[in-house]
Amino acid sequence: MPLITVNSIIKEYETAHALRGVSMEVKKGEWVNIMGASGSGKSTLLNIIGGLDSATSGDVIIDSVNIEKLSEDELAVFRREKIGIIFQQAHLIPYLTAVENVMIAQYFHSMADESEAKEALQRVGLGQRLSHRPSQLSGGEQQRICIARALINSPELLLADEPTGNLDRENTKMILELLKKLHSEDHFTIVLVTHDHFVSTHGDRILTMEDGHIIRDEPVNDLRS
Numbered sequence: 001m002p003l004i005t006v007n008s009i010i011k012e013y014e015t016a017h018a019l020r021g022v023s024m025e026v027k028k029g030e031w032v033n034i035m036g037a038s039g040s041g042k043s044t045l046l047n048i049i050g051g052l053d054s055a056t057s058g059d060v061i062i063d064s065v066n067i068e069k070l071s072e073d074e075l076a077v078f079r080r081e082k083i084g085i086i087f088q089q090a091h092l093i094p095y096l097t098a099v100e101n102v103m104i105a106q107y108f109h110s111m112a113d114e115s116e117a118k119e120a121l122q123r124v125g126l127g128q129r130l131s132h133r134p135s136q137l138s139g140g141e142q143q144r145i146c147i148a149r150a151l152i153n154s155p156e157l158l159l160a161d162e163p164t165g166n167l168d169r170e171n172t173k174m175i176l177e178l179l180k181k182l183h184s185e186d187h188f189t190i191v192l193v194t195h196d197h198f199v200s201t202h203g204d205r206i207l208t209m210e211d212g213h214i215i216r217d218e219p220v221n222d223l224r225s
């Protein structure tokens with residue numbers, strides 16, 4: 001039973017056909033990367049999987065729930081319980097410390113717990129930066145807070161849209177090693193959008209998009225050798 005099943009998704013905007021019939025499956029615990037040129041529909045697909053946007057037609061089934069059929073309120077609960085998201089921009093709250101930025105996510109989920117938030121930051125290597133504000137941290141460090149924040153409520157699914165897009169090679173490697181470690185420990189499922197070939201060779205599988213279609217689906221192993 002796959003964790004995610006996407007059936008014939010079409011997404012039309014007034015001025016663009018972003019997705020022209022996309023179907024795919026992601027197994028529980030799998031790490032799938034989505035590649036493709038700018039404008040090919042990667043973010044649109046990720047946003048629809050995450051319930052941040054709705055499809056014009058088609059179904060998205062996550063953990064046996066057809067999320068296209070949920071009301072706004074049901075969808076908000078579903079997202080809160082099941083999904084963590086990281087973006088290219090950190091979107092941290094500038095006047096809060098690292099640990100407070102993680103606690104905000106706990107608060108919106110259920111209840112803030114400072115010691116648990118600190119532990120999460122230690123896990124991403126920021127144990128020495130707990131009381132720093134975002135402007136006092138490097139881009140890579142800020143992105144590590146985002147990872148701690150996205151995973152603090154133990155989501156089953158982590159969605160990432162160009163999570164290393166603003167980082168240099170060194171920090172990109174650090175973030176990927178961190179994701180590898182956390183993924184191997186906690187076995188959550190990852191769907192990650194990138195246009196960086198180096199990034200895409202981490203994880204299990206690569207889907208390539210072109211003009212609103214998935215045109216290739218290949219295991220990462222085939223490309224490493």
Ligand SMILES: Nc1ncnc2c1ncn2[C@@H]1O[C@H](COP(=O)(O)OP(=O)(O)OP(=O)(O)O)[C@@H](O)[C@H]1O
Pocket residue numbers: 013014015016017018036037038039040041042043044045195
């Ligand atoms: N809110 C919107 N309104 C109108 N058109 C949109 C909207 N969002 C995306 N599009 C269009 O849909 C198509 C797919 O966009 P999308 O953002 O999914 O591409 P992408 O593959 O993520 O590109 P990039 O690599 O540049 O982030 C593009 O033609 C884009 O202009």
Ligand SMILES: [Mg+2]
Pocket residue numbers: 042043044161
């Ligand atoms: Mg995009």
